[in-house]
Amino acid sequence: MPVLLTKIEGKGNGIKTVLPNMSDVARSLSRPPTYPTKFFGCELGAQTSFDEKNDRYIVNGAHDAPKLRELLDVFIDKFVLCKACDNPETDLTITKTEEILRDCKACGERTGVDMRHKLTTFIIKNPPKNPKKSKVKKATADGATTPNGDADEDAGGDSDDELTLRIKAEAAELTADAAIAKEDWSADTSPEAVKARMKAVEASMASVSLAPAGGDDDSDEDGDSPFAHLGHWIEENREESAVEIYKKAEEFGIAKKHNTMTIIAQTLFTENVLTEIPKYAPLFAKMVTSEKHQKSLLGGLERLVGVLHPDLTPAIPKILMAFYQTDILEEEVITQWGTHVSKKYVDREISKKVRKASEPFLKWLEEADDSEEED
The missing domain is CATH 1.25.40.180 (Serine Threonine Protein Phosphatase 5, Tetratricopeptide repeat)
Structure with a gap:
């Protein structure tokens, strides 16, 4: 996974943190880039915005890179790593009862995520695409x-x-x-x-x-x-x-x-x-x-x-x-x-x-x- 980069733009009330390589980071995790971006917003209590067409992902406010990288590790632990074998090669699936599962390609186990987290609501409303x-x-x-x-x-x-x-x-x-x-x-x-x-x-x-x-x-x-x-x-x-x-x-x-x-x-x-x-x-x-x-x-x-x-x-x-x-x-x-x-x-x-x-x-x-x- 590439190192998450950040860029501070704007001043005063309009200051924001742009994540220029969020697409590359998310791709290596097999997750849509909107998920970790929204996760940052949930954890920091900040508004987030996405422009997928122009590959632009923003968290309102000024946030330093080390802090966001720590939060990215938390996101990986909660929504990427297999709970059974700690392997990152998982896919998110949503059941008919709207339960989010991590489907592990390594061990084959399907383990759930913490449905109490605010991000789960966003994931259910914006399910991961499986174009294949x-x-x-x-x-x-x-x-x-x-x-x-x-x-x-x-x-x-x-x-x-x-x-x-x-x-x-x-x-x-x-x-x-x-x-x-x-x-x-x-x-x-x-x-x-x-x-x-x-x-x-x-x-x-x-x-x-x-x-x-x-x-x-x-x-x-x-x-x-x-x-x-x-x-x-x-x-x-x-x-x-x-x-x-x-x-x-x-x-x-x-x-x-x-x-x-x-x-x-x-x-x-x-x-x-x-x-x-x-x-x-x-x-x-x-x-x-x-x-x-x-x-x-x-x-x-x-x-x-x-x-x-x-x-x-x-x-x-x-x-x-x-x-x-x-x-x-x-x-x-x-x-x-x-x-x-x-x-x-x-x-x-x-x-x-x-x-x-x-x-x-x-x-x-x-x-x-x-x-x-x-x-």
Whole structure:
């Protein structure tokens, strides 16, 4: 989370404190910027004002930055951190009885907030928006088309809420010894084919497996790392279930590290990725717990379609849609990824090519946003 900044404007009775980077702070907390701003007003007994269109959030009166940062910590404790595991990766949900809950992406617990606080009234009157679910419903209702123009085969089927509950239920099973049904793999698993594929994988994943980003370095001088070992194991044990893959990642001590998602994405999937994603959705729902995890997953998908299976490049919009509809990849992360070419996972030209191919899906996200604003 960026450090909260303040700026005092005006004089006398018109003096006010402007919060220039409140949007960035709130985004990192997965909360609307109006919530912490209003919280400041409640705690300080001051009037607040918002101009979301111009990204301007104000608390009346002169308030120094250290004081507001202390109050921000209080807000995080009361309305962000999971009460069960203290993880900040939570979403606010409002029940039919107008109770506000924190839905934790890490442990799965749903814990309530202190409904006696004045901010709860504001939250209930201004509920957090969840454009992802509404957009998925819009896109899939009445046989609407996907970014590639294909009609949704599941229109009229399970609602998005039911899908989310099913994914979470299946993800929870990963902690037990429940087995996920095995299926036949069309990829050639002969020793020669595996060796050839791993040669390509090793060349393409060297930057992550041998020197994980963000200082998360588990490699040794010989370029040996748990990430490379996991990649080899997945390639050589494709018949194993999602449960076993998760256990193996735990065994290597990298189940919670974001770089693991890059390795899994590029070694687990084959040219049949679109039919494989639903099977392994619970695995990704359990392991992808932060923005870093999502970015690493996108990096793995870049390698999958850009290096290992170039013929899949035109299918990248459908691949992104599959991860988006199962709440594994978020709109903001996909949009940022799609508009910033990077050579972190593949060379720059391949990165451009993959993002160019993803434009139909990015355009669909943008149009869905515009449609919501008009509504």
